[in-house]
Amino acid sequence: MLRQRTSWITIIILIAALLIFAAATSRNLGTFGITVLSGLFQAMLLFLVASGLSIIFGLMDVLNFAQGGFFMIGAYVAYDVHHPGGLIDMTGAIPNADLRFFLSILAAIVIGALLGAFLERGLLRPLYARPIFQLVLTFGVSLVLVEAVRFIWSTTPYSWTALFSVREGYFTLFEQQFSTYRLFVIGIGFFLIVAIALLLQRTRIGIIIRAGVEDSGMVEALGINVRAVFTLVFTFGCAVAAFGGAIAAPFLGASIGMSSSFLLSAIAVVVLGGLGSYVGTAAGSILVGLAIAVMANYSAEFLNLPVLASMTPMLLLVLVLLLRPSGLFGERR
């Protein structure tokens, strides 16, 4: 309990430090607001990738290097369904852009879940006795996903052009315009953080998952089909990542670079929070998301070094691994 408390205090101090730094380096309240908002926006997307990564690792000791690939696939599928042309053209069947957006998210979730289930059932299951090969395999799958996207949708990044109601809205605060879509994503993100936490805490399957994270052999000994739980969790994790890609696409578009950048940022989140710890992942997402936004603002405004912003997740990851590889909420090994 004491360690938990120190972890919380550390997190609050770090977030406060980031906010103070952001306030000190912003020109006015407006830019400060934008930094914080885009930090939280980034944080929620990271959470959607990282939560699956963390639970999957905790439960089955597989670090899924393809998790970023699922995010990217989600973005491409959502883009394809929502826009005219492409593989599936729904503009004729469903002229209403809002409804079509809802449908495109659903399509992304379904495809993410199907691919995730296939990956666990078909490819990872034969390899549980050989952990190094699982690592190598998911690394290979992440590249296959990128190459498949390159093959289907070409290499040119897409930017979202077909607008719909939530995406178009703006509100003004401190004489600065903010997009409602960011708020929408942040809202969904917080909702999911709470929903997944409740799922893990209050439902039977959640209890089984948490017990499995502690000791999956023991859960199996109690007569529970752990393998089925593995498949379920893996599928769910991949679906959530694809969902993240789908709701990110209206803002970030769809590009191949998403795969590795979100994977590395999400790994940074998970390692910072402590591999396998749900609370750590949620807190880590907010920290890393804010840090990326603050660094982006700072390096663009003061250092004239925009490259620093894209290197932030890697720098954070390397720092955490060096200073405290067990993360904030992880057990010391």
Next chain:
Amino acid sequence: MKERAIPWVFLLILVSLIAFPFIVALLTGSSPLGVARGDRMIMRGESVRWQAVLIEIFLLGILAMSYNLIFGFTGVISFGHALFFGMGGYTIGLLLEFTDLDTTSALIFGLIGGLALAALLGLIIGLVSLRLQGVYFAIFTLAVAEMFFIFFGRLQLTRAEDGFAITDLPVWLDPTQSRLTFYYIVLAVFVLTFVFIRRLVNSPTGAVFKAIRENEDRASAIGYNPLTYKLIAITIGGVFAALAGILQVILNKKVGPELLSVTYTVDPLLMTIIGGIGTFTGPVIGASGLHLLDTALREQIVTIGSTTIRVADSWSLLLGLIFIAVVLIFPQGIVGTWMRWRARRVRLSSPPKGAENPVQADH
């Protein structure tokens, strides 16, 4: 293992590789030197074309062997091998193009500097991160390599994403002028790498590498410090990867961030696994097999029904699928599977005397 001498098969292969440009030249009636036009040489004809293919194979072979030393023999999984390859290339490129040194000294300093930088990077990365276990080390190396990739992709000095061309090569080394010389240089480096890694792995140090791979706790319990030996493996592996990078830059006369991209981590990983992890010939067989397949298929166009697919467009996808299939179906790779099969035949034909481990031949 009584036999430690180089088997005659290797000597035979070496002799045929030395004679290779001339054999192709004889068979196709082309010159191994290319076609002379004025005082310049034009690289045209079957012999020089095949020399280029083999040079590529040797390069990839060196890279794969260096990766195998770390992954296959020591059991450390690194996802950042491209870092060493690319930094070797960047060092020699920067010295050739961005300093006032004359060409010869730039080449010498570039070679020494590139290798030294790789050794230094290997030492630093190893020192700070090897105490991390398996998956954390893989993450760490991936993050560091990605950082360098992004950095050099944006660095204006080295023309960011476009990279820069090497214009300042002496005629005797220039692969577009005297490819035959370069062929023999790369062949020599390739053979030296092979012999060196074979010697190293068969030495007492190499025995500790393998002990760490099999069971790290036991290796440290009998008094070896696994950290030290892993550090040796990753540093030496890094130096050879940098050597491959330097040769690659001279071959293509171009330096760019793609040298640091994840491709040069995946390729050696793939080649090692397909050829056979922890075997001497495996990475080389993987490298030659994949590169020959690549050259053969690149020009092909496949027609399925009404859709035509150019293989060149989907080569990486195909490669990834082959990779997954190999990991799933025969993770021992070509050489490993063959050695197992042979060991089983030997066991079946003559009953074993005692419980020795037959899967350990000199391949």
